[in-house]
Amino acid sequence: MFPILSKRALNEAATVYEFRIRAPLAAAHCRAGQFVIIQLDEQGERIPLTVAACDAAEGSVTVMVQAAGFTTRLLCGMEAGDELFAVAGPLGRATELKNGGNIAVVGGGVGCAIAWPVARAFRDAGCHVDLIAGFRSRDIVMLEEEMRRDSSEFFLCTDDGSYGEKCFGNAKLEALIREGRRYDEVFIVGPPIMMKFTSLTTRPYGIYTVASLCPVMIDGSGMCGGCRVTVGGETRFACVDGPDFDAHQVDWDELIARCGFYADEEAEAREHNCRMTGGVRHG
Numbered sequence: 001m002f003p004i005l006s007k008r009a010l011n012e013a014a015t016v017y018e019f020r021i022r023a024p025l026a027a028a029h030c031r032a033g034q035f036v037i038i039q040l041d042e043q044g045e046r047i048p049l050t051v052a053a054c055d056a057a058e059g060s061v062t063v064m065v066q067a068a069g070f071t072t073r074l075l076c077g078m079e080a081g082d083e084l085f086a087v088a089g090p091l092g093r094a095t096e097l098k099n100g101g102n103i104a105v106v107g108g109g110v111g112c113a114i115a116w117p118v119a120r121a122f123r124d125a126g127c128h129v130d131l132i133a134g135f136r137s138r139d140i141v142m143l144e145e146e147m148r149r150d151s152s153e154f155f156l157c158t159d160d161g162s163y164g165e166k167c168f169g170n171a172k173l174e175a176l177i178r179e180g181r182r183y184d185e186v187f188i189v190g191p192p193i194m195m196k197f198t199s200l201t202t203r204p205y206g207i208y209t210v211a212s213l214c215p216v217m218i219d220g221s222g223m224c225g226g227c228r229v230t231v232g233g234e235t236r237f238a239c240v241d242g243p244d245f246d247a248h249q250v251d252w253d254e255l256i257a258r259c260g261f262y263a264d265e266e267a268e269a270r271e272h273n274c275r276m277t278g279g280v281r282h283g
């Protein structure tokens with residue numbers, strides 16, 4: 001079993017939580033950009049979560065969880081001292097880091113849980129890192145202190161202007177490019193539609209752009225095929241070939257369609273009226 005060591009809410013809306021979990025093997029080997037797969041119990045759904053931090057000495061990994069689907073709602077209802085059935089990993093390929101140079105990292109919403117450790121890793125590798133974090137509104141802003149601390153320059157945007165600058169993350173990136181900033185690489189992570197438009201922003205400038213993808217994922221070993229994506233006209237598997245891919249080669253429309261394939265089933269699971277327990281089943 002894998003005990004939860006600590007838990008904290010990351011935003012005012014209490015929709016995203018940080019969990020520190022004892023998982024010594026994962027903690028000993030994990031690098032920025034990799035993920036673990038968690039099971040709450042033996043019969044439970046397997047959910048992939050990017051590792052935001054790890055402490056090999058303590059044997060702990062830190063993950064960020066958005067209370068979105070049924071299982072993530074259940075997880076967000078757990079507390080320090082509770083135990084998870086399984087934590088498998090690290091999985092996926094670590095983010096390739098440049099030694100020096102200018103990097104822009106653009107995170108959208110809960111994707112900032114990945115943008116933060118990646119920005120920190122680039123900075124530790126000697127890069128100048130501009131970190132752009134975009135959120136819909138102030139109440140869901142998360143990790144502001146950590147992102148500001150672990151980047152060279154930090155820019156916070158909200159869609160409605162309730163906090164930071166009123167704009168989308170890709171618009172802020174383009175504004176910086178037009179001001180004369182030169183980037184050797186742009187790393188993007190967030191909702192697929194956000195990543196699509198950010199990749200369209202960098203394409204005309206010829207800036208190499210990497211996207212961290214999180215399609216539907218089940219086993220994390222490449223065997224189920226659930227996480228397949230089309231990159232450069234070829235089928236790739238995000239769990240073993242990624243999760244990082246050349247953003248200009250990703251078939252974004254296909255990915256967006258596949259990510260929404262189970263929307264009806266997810267909504268039904270959230271609002272299912274359980275005859276065993278009575279009432280609406282909420283995670």
